[in-house]
Amino acid sequence: QVQLQESGPGLVKPSGTxxxxxxxxxxxxxxxxxWSWVRQPPGKGLEWIGEIYHSGxxxxxxxxxxxxxxxxxxxxxxxxxxxxxxxxxxxxxxxxARVQAGFFGYWGQGTLVTVSx
Amino acid sequence: EIVLxxxxxxxxxxPGERATxxxxxxxxxxxxxxxxxxxxxxxxxLLIYDVSNRATGIPARFxxxxxxxxxxxxxxxxEPEDFAVYYCQQRTNWPPMYTFGQGTKLEIK
Numbered sequence: 199q200v201q202l203q204e205s206g207p208g209l210v211k212p213s214g215t216x217x218x219x220x221x222x223x224x225x226x227x228x229x230x231x232x233w234s235w236v237r238q239p240p241g242k243g244l245e246w247i248g249e250i251y252h253s254g255x256x257x258x259x260x261x262x263x264x265x266x267x268x269x270x271x272x273x274x275x276x277x278x279x280x281x282x283x284x285x286x287x288x289x290x291x292x293x294x295a296r297v298q299a300g301f302f303g304y305w306g307q308g309t310l311v312t313v314s315x
Numbered sequence: 316e317i318v319l320x321x322x323x324x325x326x327x328x329x330p331g332e333r334a335t336x337x338x339x340x341x342x343x344x345x346x347x348x349x350x351x352x353x354x355x356x357x358x359x360x361l362l363i364y365d366v367s368n369r370a371t372g373i374p375a376r377f378x379x380x381x382x383x384x385x386x387x388x389x390x391x392x393x394e395p396e397d398f399a400v401y402y403c404q405q406r407t408n409w410p411p412m413y414t415f416g417q418g419t420k421l422e423i424k
Contacts (some may be wrong), residue, residue, distance in 0.1 A: 199352030244402055246413040256323035257411035293358055305358035
């Protein structure tokens with residue numbers, strides 16, 4: 199059973215960079231799956247941020263593309279998210295998830311990131 | 316970008332009743348249509364994928380149907396644990412993009 203666990207700072211200053219890591223256990227990040235980040239502002243719906251394959255290929259949400267970088271660390275079986283120039287609008291619960299043929303089959307528990315000075 | 320519109324925004328029903336949730340796409344989508352259940356403080360849980368396939372461990376009272384631009388999640392007889400928020404989600408192949416509906420809150424009447 200694949201398990202995902204997000205980690206990173208819970209507070210980021212405005213204009214700073216949000217950095218999160220998702221550790222994958224119970225399976226290899228080098229499997230035939232894409233790995234994604236999804237976020238959810240408090241009380242609101244879900245927004246896909248982007249995805250990465252173990253080869254390093256990425257796809258990003260066009261609305262966030264200029265500020266997002268997703269990378270993979272195969273040696274540690276994890277992948278990471280960086281979101282630059284953050285504002286209060288980036289305050290959200292950030293989830294990592296495994297993509298299976300167009301849907302998100304496994305999710306991390308989520309981590310709340312607040313953008314505030 | 317394909318927009319998914321879910322209706323109703325809130326659905327008030329009693330345990331034992333049948334729930335019908337709608338998801339309408341702004342243009343025709345492929346079979347990459349999924350449904351998720353989310354309870355407060357929890358991550359979304361996959362219920363249905365590829366329009367009508369139940370995910371592992373999902374009870375048979377959950378079913379999905381539809382094609383083209385109109386999709387439906389049906390819960391045949393509501394159990395107390397089914398009251399939650401439900402999201403539909405689709406994937407486009409090019410450009411690669413995933414979008415979610417805004418959610419339907421299923422609440423106890």
